[in-house]
Amino acid sequence: MYERKVWVNRQSEHPARRKLTPTGNDGEYDVSRSEGIIMEDGDAFDADTMNDLERRVAAGFTELDPTGAGGGDVTVQPYTCEKKNGVYALVGNGAVGRCKIPASWAAGDSFTVNGAAVPAYCGADAVDGDTIVKGRWVLFFYDGTQLNFNGGGGLSTTKLALATATEDNVLAGNKFYAGSKTIKDGTLTLTGNVTADKMLEGSSGYADDAHSIVAGRMPNRGSWGATLSPGGVATVPSGYHDGSGQVTARPLRFLDLGVGQNFNVAAVFSDYRSLTVDNFVVYSVSSAHTGNSAWHHIERMNKSYNAASGKFNCSVVLGEYSDAYGGPTNYAYASVGVKIVY
Incomplete structure (x- = not known):
């Protein structure tokens, strides 16, 4: 300067x-x-x-005048330009030149100036079909080693070709350029209906709003399982289960308490507080009775269990029937055989 x-x-x-x-x-x-x-x-x-x-x-x-041409050559000088075998051949003098492009640009084309091969640029990019257009006049600067063409700025077709977005992967309502200088409209719409309670904890995603991410809240139960005692019930928790969990029933176990009417379960069963009256099964009834009869039957059976004290009571009343009278003639309390089922 x-x-x-x-x-x-x-x-x-x-x-x-x-x-x-x-x-x-x-x-x-x-x-x-x-x-x-x-x-x-x-x-x-x-x-x-x-x-x-x-x-x-x-x-x-x-x-x-970096080339040292001197005189009037520092002003814009006319150059001739011919294209042959993919080479634009410029002939002329001066650091600043102009020429008319004789043929359309094709990928791989190159330049020479007065017979010497030189690279050609437009701004930061190598020249392409945006700069070199058949029938157009172009201005350039030549410093003896490279050609620098004046350009209109903006993205070149070459760079636009690197953009691969399509209408169906750009959100509807948004405009964009890709592949060419024609503006395009996105058509992609989000129609998902996932909600946080249907998405696993630690996961995230989008449903119907590309600007609002959904964070999952569904519990991950993994291989949840349960073991049931006879007659037990397990409530399956909500959430995700990986398919490997199992609900198993423990095999029936028996503890014979013997024969009697009153039993101290706490003395023989350490987990007596977990029992209910339904855990006690009567497996035999004494046939003792009084008087002469043809046969007898169970008139009543009463069972009770106190889980706090571990006391089980079972009273069975036998009724006796006479052939002569056809009705009950006597009653007796019988002893029973009892087992704990657990």
């Missing part, structure tokens, strides 16, 4: 006044300034000042 200099005039009280001093020779004087008060020295007209001017002018020309 040319360095502009601001020149400053000399300013004094008497700018035109000079002093004549005789030299001793007849009619000969030395002339010196006698300007009075000097307000501004100004720029000297000497070798240093003029050489600095030459330096600044040369630097400006070097920037405009």
Whole structure:
């Protein structure tokens, strides 16, 4: 860039006044300034000042004319351009040139300038069909090693071709470019109906709003299982089960309490507090009775169990029937055989 200099005039009280001093020779004087008060020295007209001017002018020309063509070649110069076998051949002189493109661009095309192969760019990208268009005039800068074309800016077709989005994977209501300079409209809609309670804990996803993520709250039960005692019930918890859990029933176990009417279960069964009256099974009834009879039957059976004390009671009343009278003639309390089923 040319360095502009601001020149400053000399300013004094008497700018035109000079002093004549005789030299001793007849009619000969030395002339010196006698300007009075000097307000501004100004720029000297000497070798240093003029050489600095030459330096600044040369630097400006070097920037405009890096190839050293000199003269009018630093302005925009016409170049000829022909295309043959995929090569655009430019012929001409000057750092700044213009030419008319003779043929359409194709992938793999290249450039030469005065017979020398050179790379060609438009901004940060290699030139392509956006810059090199048949019948169009182009401007370029040539520094002896590369061509730099002026471009209109924006994404090139080459870069747009790298974008692979399609309408069905861009949300509806959004516009985009991909593959070409034609604007497109997204058509993708979210229609999911998943809710947090139907999604596993630690998972997340989207249902019908692309800007609102759903965090799962369904408990992960894994291989939940249960073991049931006879007659027991297990409530299956809600949530996800991985399929390996099992509900198993313990095999029936028996403890024979013997024969009697009153039993102290706490003395023989440590887990007596977990029992209910349904755990006691009567497996035999004493046939003792009084009087003569043809046969007897169970008139009543009463069972009770106190889980706090471990006491089990069972009273069985036998009724006796007579052949002669056809009705009950006697009653007796019988002993029973009892087992705990657990």
